[in-house]
Amino acid sequence: MADFIAENASMGPPARWMKCPRKGQVVGGRFVPFKTPLCAAYDEMVPEASRFYPSMLFSSVASAKGKIGMWIDLTNTCRFYDRRDIEDAGVKYVKLKCRGHGECPTQEQTSAFIKLCQNFVRDNKDLLIGKLTTASVCITGKLFSAVHCTHGFNRTGFLIANYLVTADSWSVEAAVAEFAKARPPGIYKESYLAELFQRFDDADATPVAPPLPSWCNENNSVGEEGSNDGSRCNGSAAANKKGPAFVDGIPSVVAVTDRSKLQKLQKMSQRMCGSKSSGFPGGQPVSMDTQNVQLLEMNDYMVSWKADGVRYMILIAGENEVYMIDRDNNYFSVPNLTFPHRKEKRHIKDTxxxxxxxxDVSMGKKIPSFLVYDIVVYEGQPVGQCQFDRRELCIDKEIIGPRRAAILNGTIDRSKEPYHVRIKQFWDITHVSTLLSGKFTNTLTHEIDGIIFQPFSE
Structure with a gap:
């Protein structure tokens, strides 16, 4: 573990970690939120005044005549510190991985969190519970739960609020306000707030997210969990006047900041995906491990390369109504991008x-391209329910084909478009060795990050 942390410490602290406050006050008499500590392996990159070790949290709680009994880590990585530092202090350490990057904890993760805290309170009446999600600590009466995610605000606040509402019968409004008071400005991502209110109340009653805290402006390219995956410290677009930023190099694509329009678009894509969640509507990949690798033998799969790009969905509402959706559920208006209908002289819609x-890098220049690898809805039809080969055919025939024809006849001037649009090809699983070979990777003009498997029947 120590070698793993030392090796990955070279990636540096998480984005916006340096100026993020270390911890908050007690929430609901039970929780103390905090950001993830970093072990000494990061000392060369962190000024002494900004350092935050696990021992510092223990000392802080002890100075208030308290003790942490349980430490809950919500981060999606193990690179920040050694869990043995927690366990050697006699504290129960629990890892409850939550992805973050705008993706709210699932119902299953939330239920696990609540049950974990309830059981610990029941079994340890005179201890403290410590929950870690990279930024939050929880205190329940005489029992302290230390909870942290990366920064101890959104994932941490979301789960603590869920606990207060479910286990302690708080209203969702009171739970959100309590967390904001103890860990200002509180939950600042609007998608998290919307999900909370949808679960317990009414999504239309969701309050406007608070303005982004000043430390969110810290310039750091490393993602929250340590990867440059395009994640940002996005809060409410209405609160942030400039709105969230799109990727560098494509200035014409701008955020949708009008609240009513944003909610309309979010509900449209949510309805298309059949999702009850108010967060990012797309599905999430599952990392391969020793438990699920056997699925490759049990089911038919297609395979493709995993590009080192940024995940987006494209909502085509109509002509001049094309939007990119990032994993924080932000929407970006895309100008001069056309998707003609194959049979009729009009623009496609409801797709x-x-x-x-x-x-792609060609002759020293970076050329942006969007690789379409799936389709959820075409012209209002739920083609995402078809088998994968039918969806591939739909992409090629109804999306790429008409664009290709329009480019050839001059209807579309590709030089005026913000990026190119291509289909991402998949092959039978027998092509795995070919995709991993240097012969194939040398044909690509962008970075790759492994391979991905797609179920044929899903």
């Missing part, structure tokens, strides 16, 4: 695509 934005 939702899935894919990734990459940058």
């Amino acid at each position: 939702l695509l899935d894919g990734e934005l990459i940058f």
Whole structure:
């Protein structure tokens, strides 16, 4: 573990970690939120005044005549510190991985969190519970739960609020306000607030997210969990006047900041995906491990390369109504991007695509391209329910084909478009060795990050 942390410490602290406050006050008499500590392996990159070790949290709680009994880590990585530092202090350490990047904890993760805290309170009446999600600590009466995610605000606040409402019968409004008071400005991502109110109350009653805290402006390219995956410290577009930023190099694509229009678009894509969640509507990949690798033998799969790009969905509402959706559920208006109908002389509408934005490098220049690898809805039809080969055919025939024809006849001037649009090809699983070979990777003009498997029947 120590070698793993030392090796990955070279990636540096998480984005916006340096100026983020270390911890908050007690929430609901039970929780103390905090950001993830960093072990000494990061000392060369962190000024002494900004350092935050696990021992510092223990000392802080002890100075208030308290003790942490349980430490809950919500981060999606193990690179920040050694869990043995927690366990050697006699504290129960629990890892409850939550992805973050705008993706709210699932119902299953939330239920696990609540049950975990309830059981610990029941079994340890005179201890403290410590929950870690990278930024939050929880205190329940005499029992302290230390909870942290990366920064101890959104994932941490979301789960603590869920606990207060479910286990302690708080109203959702009171739970959100309590967390904001103890860990200002509180939950600042609007998608998290909307999900909370949808679960317990009414999504239309969701309050406007608070303005972004000043430390969110810290310039750091490393993602929250340590990867440059395009994640940002996005809060409410209405609160942030400039709105969230799109990827560098495509200035014409701008955020949708009008609240009513944003909610309308979010509900449209949510309806298309059949999702009850108010967060990012797209599905999430599952990392391969020793438990699920056997699925490759049990089911038919297609395979493709995993591009080192940024995940987006494209919502085509109509002509001049094309939008990119990032994993924080922000929407970006895309000008001069046309999707002609194959049979009729009009623009397609009510269509939702899935894919990734990459940058090809040719003759020293970066050329942005969107690789379409799936389709959810075409012209209002739920083609996402078809088998994968039918969806591939739909992408090629109804999306790429008409664009190709329009480019050839001059209807579309590709030089005026913000990026190119291509289909991402998949092959039978027997092509795995070919995709991993240097012969194939040398044909690509963008970075790759492994391979991905797509179920044929899903």
